[in-house]
Every structure is written in structure tokens, then in C-alpha cells.
Amino acid sequence: MSALIPIYGLAAFTAWAIVAWSSLEILARAPYGQKRATSRNLGLWNLGAIERQLGPQVHSKLLRLKWAGIAFIALVAAPMILSIVVLVLSALARKLGIA
Numbered sequence: 001m002s003a004l005i006p007i008y009g010l011a012a013f014t015a016w017a018i019v020a021w022s023s024l025e026i027l028a029r030a031p032y033g034q035k036r037a038t039s040r041n042l043g044l045w046n047l048g049a050i051e052r053q054l055g056p057q058v059h060s061k062l063l064r065l066k067w068a069g070i071a072f073i074a075l076v077a078a079p080m081i082l083s084i085v086v087l088v089l090s091a092l093a094r095k096l097g098i099a
Contacts, residue, residue, distance in 0.1 A: 012075040018068035022061050029054055029061075045069070 023042050030038040034053060041049045047062045 008075065008079075012072060015068045015072035015075060019065055019072060022065035022068065025061050026050065026054070026058055026065065029058055 026042065027035060027038055030053075038050055038053065041047075041053070042065075047066060051059060051062055
């Protein structure tokens with residue numbers, strides 16, 4: 001089990017790095033006067049506005065950004081939810097005298 005923790009961490013870091021790289025690529029395609037608005041829309045995950053603003057050439061980068069972001073959030077949230085479930089179930093088992 002403990003051997004999976006570094007692999008899990010590496011997967012989360014990779015997803016985060018893909019999000020960061022995709023964000024930088026999208027910002028690089030934004031015209032000079034629209035970089036701040038694009039940055040704000042990236043922070044708010046308003047990807048539709050970015051595609052309308054920069055055109056369809058950023059669609060693949062936005063798609064990669066979206067799925068890597070979802071993967072990162074899932075990789076961070078899953079252990080938190082799992083630990084809460086385990087704590088609740090162990091407390092319930094102790095209360096019922098099972099464990």
C-alpha cells in the first residue's frame with residue numbers, strides 16, 4: 001500500500017503540471033491587451049469565454065486543461081474522502097463493538 005503513495009503523488013503532480021503548462025500556452029496565444037482578461041477567465045475556469053475570445057485554435061488546449069484539472073482535483077479529493085469514510089466506519093465499528 002505504501003508503495004502506491006509515491007505513484008499516486010506523481011500522478012497528481014503530473015496532472016498539475018499539465019494544467020500549468022496548458023494555462024501558459026493559452027496565455028501565450030492571447031493578444032497583448034487581453035492577457036489579463038484571459039488570465040482572469042482561466043482562474044474562474046470560464047473556458048467558453050476563452051474559446052470565444054481566442055478562437056477555435058485553443059480548443060484542444062482548453063480540453064487538455066479541463067481534463068487535467070478534473071484529474072488533479074479527483075486525485076486530491078479521493079484520498080480525503082476515503083480517509084473520512086474510513087474514520088467514520090472505524091468509529092462506528094468501535095461503537096458497535098465490532099472492532
